Every structure is written in C-alpha cells, then in structure tokens.
Amino acid sequence: MNDLGHELQSRLDFLGEESSSASVNFEDWLNVRVTALPFLKGWQNASRSAQAERIIAEIAAILDERTNAALSTASPAWLLRLVELWHAENAAVVTFNYDPLVESAINEAGLIHFHSRGANRVLADTQVFPAPPAPPAVYYLDNDSPNSSSLQLLKLHGSLNWYWSSGDRLGTTLSRTRERRTFAGRRVVPEPEDFTGTKMLDRFLVPPVSTKSAYYSPYLTNALWRSAHDHISRAKSLTIIGYSLPKTDQVGTELLATVPREAQVRLIDFTPGNQDDDASLAGRVNALNGSIDHVWSGARSVPDFVQSLSQELSGKLFDVTPTKPDADVLVALPVGAGDTSEPSIFIACRTENGNIGTVDIDFPLIARSQMPPRAMAFNSLPAGYREFDSFIRVGRLREMLDAGVPPTVIHNDREFLIVSIEYNLIGPWDVALLTTSEERPLEHLSPNVDD
Template sequence: MGSPSRSQVVFRSAEHELMLGEVFEGEKDVFVLGAGFSRAISPSMPLLSDLAQVLMEPAEFLSFGGSVEQWLSFLAEDHPWLKPAENARQHALFLQQSSRLAAQVRAAQASAVAEGLPTWLAQLVDLWHRGRSTVLSFNYDVLVERAWTKILGAEADEAPTAVYPIPPAPLRTRQRVTRREWPGPDTFRLLKLHGSLNWLYSGPAGTQSETVYDVSSGAGWAFGPEDEEDYAALLAPDKVPFIVPPTRGKTAFFDHELIRAQWQMAREAVASAERIFFLGHSLPDSGGMLRTLLRASARGKVLVPIDTNQAVVERYRSLRSHEVVDEYVLDAEPIPSFVRYCAG
C-alpha cells in the first residue's frame, strides 16, 4: 500500500481533528516507541518473536509457547518447588540470556546503521527537535540518539546526553577524563523506560542509587567503538548493559532511581498531553506497566496507534476511557507515511 496523500490522511473524530502542522507542538503530543518503530528503521531490528527464535531452545520454545517474555519471567523468579541452589542457577541463566539479548540487539543495530540513515527518520527527529517533543521509548537500541547526533552535528556535543532528561554519567569519567561543562542544545526529551544498550550498571543486584554510565562515543550515525561487544568489557568489566528484559515481573529493575524517575516524568508528560502517538508499539502482554500508566494518567486522551496490524487498534480500545483514532493503521510503511505527512 503506497503512502496516502494529505487529503486521504485525516485524523478526525467527534471532538478532535488533527490537521497538518499541528503535531509536535510542545506538551500537546507525546510519542511512544515500540519494537515496530525500530523494525521500520531497518528489517534487521528484531521483534520479540524474532528474539524467541534465537534465544530459546526448541524444548523451551514449545514449553512456553514461543513467548520469550514468559520464559525469561520463569528464569527470573523464585519458584517454591525448586531448591535455593536451583533457583540461583535459574537466576544466573536469566542474566546470561539477558546478555545474549543485548548482544542480538547490538548486532542488529550495527546492521541497521550500515544500511544508512532513513530520510523519514531524519525528518522525524528534526520535527521532534524543533517541537521540543517528549518521546517515550521501550526500545534498547540507540538509533534515535544516533540520528539526533547526526542531524545536529557539532551542536550535539558529540554525545546524546542532551536528549536524556536524566543523563547517565559518561563512562570516561571512570578514567577521570574531564568533560567540558556544556548545557547542550534545547531539544526533545527521550525517556528510555526500559533502559538502553549504551547504559552500564552492576546488574539488578546493585543498589537503587548506583551510578549508571553512558558508553556512547558520539559517532553520529556511523559505526562507533561502542558497537564492539568488547568495548564496554574493556573499560568497565564489572558492568553490564542496563536493559529491562521483557518479563512480566520487572519490579527489581524499576527499583533503580534512574528508571523510576523517568517513569514519573513519563506520567507527567502523558497526563498533560492531548494526544499520544504510538509508533510501532503494539501494547503487548509485556506492556502491563504502560497499560497501567495509560489507565491511571491518560483517561480521556486521544490515542493514535501507527502500525501495520489492525488488531493493535482493539488492544488500545480495550483500555476504555480513551478515544482511539485508527486512520493511520496501514498495510505497509505506516510510520514513514505518517512522518512524510507531518513533514509536509
């Protein structure tokens, strides 16, 4: 299905109408990114179903119905029928599989970068920047940050720190390399609610207030040293990527103050928004925390899913007390089409 013309694309309902040029206006709109957003950037980027195929053994895949979420939840939790030593082995396996998950996303990200920066992504990031938008991301990759540093160039100060409202400490501070104090450009806010590949910490057993480090090199869209799997291990052998795996029970990960503070900012953004755009976020079973947030803080808001699957619309309608606009659920390339429409 080709890109619709402006006359074909009308976000219209009984009380709300979205016209060209009205999106990306400060606090009016919030954007939520899911795995489908990264897949739209590159077919190399995995969905949960792809990760299940890679990470799970055939017997595990069969036992858990191909759900990587249920499988990782099983590994992460204590079970009363297991001995303490067996539960400990399960937890160790969970950490190993979480590292494998990070490695898979990192490799896919390198492939996506090699394919070049999509024009529509550059346009979208520029619109976010000019509109000072709030973007809630559930993705581990740093493709948005890379696009931002590429577009802003020297103004980005060689690192994506400015898009993080609560920036992690640059990893080079561990080597006592001083960084020029720089307030950074006035730009959009990127809240990474499930962590990020370029963030490092001691693991879920660490303290709630421990320092989180940013391993980014600020290489723009190009392949950088942080893409090398051994790079972080060389500079921080005691750290692991700070990512919240797709499990049902994420409480231990959400205990860290960096993640909790971002969720609190997300709640404020959602509560003050008029419309919430979901770019490639299908509201899966592992999105229980987002469902709760929307039910608690987004009552009466206009929800706009931008996806390829019509079934996604019903998931958003099941939240109740929200108006769901479905005019931008298309058969192919809905996200690039949406961006081209908004960019004029």
C-alpha cells in the first residue's frame, strides 16, 4: 500500500490495520473498502458506504495539505515549460489527479492568447472544461470564457475545488471555486469570500476504484469522459505521464484503448518496465495499440521528455512552407518578461551578433496604423538606434534558422525558446506571432511523486 493508504489508516480509526501489507495495491485496498459486499446485511453495507464517504473526505484533506505545501515553494521549471508546450500545441490534457498543481502552473506561466484585437493572459480556470458552474464573478478575470487556442484540461476524477451534495445523481448541486493560486504562496487575485457556501458542500472526487457507477450518473461525468474519448479516439499522439494503468481502473484502461493504432504513443514513468513483460506498465501500454514509440524512465524522465518535446516543436516551426514571407514577426513573451504585468508583445529584430532580439511596439496601435508594424517600431526609436532592415519578417526568419541561428529570442538578457508560429491579420497587416518558453534548467523529478 502506498503512503496515502497508510496515512488514511493512521487518521481513521475504523480502518484498523487490515490489508496494511506493503504488497497490497492502494487501489485494490480502497476498492474493497468502498464496495458493497453481497454477504453483508443492508445496514452493514450502508455503514461501509458512509465510511467510504469519510475516506474520500479524508483523501481530500490529505491532498489539501500536500497541495498547500507544494504551492508554498517555487514552481518546478519542467512543469512551467510543460504547460507552455501544451499551450503551444493546443493540447488536450486528460488527468485523473485531483490536485490543482497543473492549474497553478498555468497561472504561473503567464501564457498568452494572441488575437486580432490584442493579447490576453490565459488563466487555468478557463482551460479546465467541462467543469461545474462557478459562483458569480467578483473580478474582471472571472468573466473570461474558455480559450480554444490554448490547452484543455479534463479532470476525469474530479478536482479538489469541485463540490456537490453527495449522492446527487443528476448533478444539479455541482459547483466549483475558481483556482487562482500560483506557486511560492502567490495568487493571481485575492481569494474572494465564499458567499455561495460552495465550500460547505462535499468534495466531488471520484475514487480510484473499479466500481464508480454512482459517480457516472451526474451529467458532468458523462460530459468529461465523452470529451476525453473524443480526443483520444482521434489522437495523432498519446503521451502517458505517471499513470500506472491500474487493473482496478478498468474504465480508464478502456478509454485509453480507443487510441488509433497509427497514433504515436509515448510513455514517461519512473519505472515503466519492459514492453515484452505483459505485467509491467510498459507491457500494458504496449497492448493499447500495439507499440510504444518512445519511453522515458528514471528520475529525469519528465524533464528529459519536456526537453525532447521542446526541441521537437522548435524543429517543426517551418514544416509547412510559410505562405506569408513578408509578414512582420511579433514575439509573445510570458507575463513578467516585459515592463508590465500584462501580456508582453514585441517585434522581432536581428541583434548585433545575428541572433533574434526584440524591440518594443505599441501593439494596440497596429490595427489602426497606416504603416506596417516594423515601420511603426522603427519610427518610434531614436535616430540611428536600429537599421530598418534589422526588423525580421517571416522569410528572413526562416533564412536565419536554416543558417543555424538558434531558435531562441533574447530579451533583457533572458533567453526564450521559440515553440510555435501562427499567422494572423491585425487591421490591414499580416503578422506572424512566435510563442515562446523561457529557457530554464529543467531539474530532475523526485522519484516519490504520486501518479
């Protein structure tokens, strides 16, 4: 049994010491605890059902403590890079985890959504969907809607900030609080009062067991799983990070088995085992569609995968020949990289040593300007500060990268990896926007992180 199971036993007297052997899988142990047994009387199974609710509440309490401890520290560099890459890929991220650490990383990363009217910061609360309804808006950020040009996070087993009146088969009582935390004890905005009493309800957490029928009744669960199935059944690639495919989670395994046979499958785990061993994680994943294209293992499995994905996306910038070689190149840098706390947009220019640099530009004026963005930026600079032909357009950018110039942007002595390029029309002007991720040392992942 893992440390969560042992901690539950130490906190809940009614669990006793049965099934405390280290050889017992936590999901197997919990499955027995929350399942009605046919040889017991009705009142005995009713008592077990009440105990199951108590177990779920205690799981939430334990994870609250661990989440608060994790969010009191600095964010892992690999996690920030990963959500930046997911943002650039427009990825569908399916998770069975209850904690909001990915959401906090999204809030921390300062992701930028670029559109013809400007740029907005992407916050986690809008990217977790389907999700329960939220309380009335308090801050202007609360009015944001889901952003289809960024990642989508699907939390199939619920979330620590989701609540309901336990046993509500229709899901009419489902609600959530908005997740605005980042790391190092910070928040995007102060936490508002819980005027609606959402936190007085029970947590909506689907236990990691094989018998989940009661939790599949609410509309939200069906919407989540069907959305996940839609993504997985059409996926060109499937990346599995830290999910053990436990035998007790038969529904989760069946979901992943719908991945197309031609899809690329990648596995990242501390100890995945061998693909030829049917009992190992790698063997079970291999059985999903007949092959695993790449496996990352060991203490550096996640950071190494993140670094590999960074290089992969950066190397695909011009897989498709650009159709707008004369478009000016704008650069989106994470929030805080510029002079304000708002999304930062710059125009790309060639530095003195031939690399890709930045120059400030009045982004909101581009749509109304009679001059292309590079002329706007040039005219705003002191005479002789830059040569006009130092401003980079798409055709020149491709020539530079083909010639071996690093696919990075230098800004205020900070280095940002280019991970995607997209084209847009701002007013009358064609522009290309570079999405970037700050270059950081990707420290290793601790081997005792839970799935």
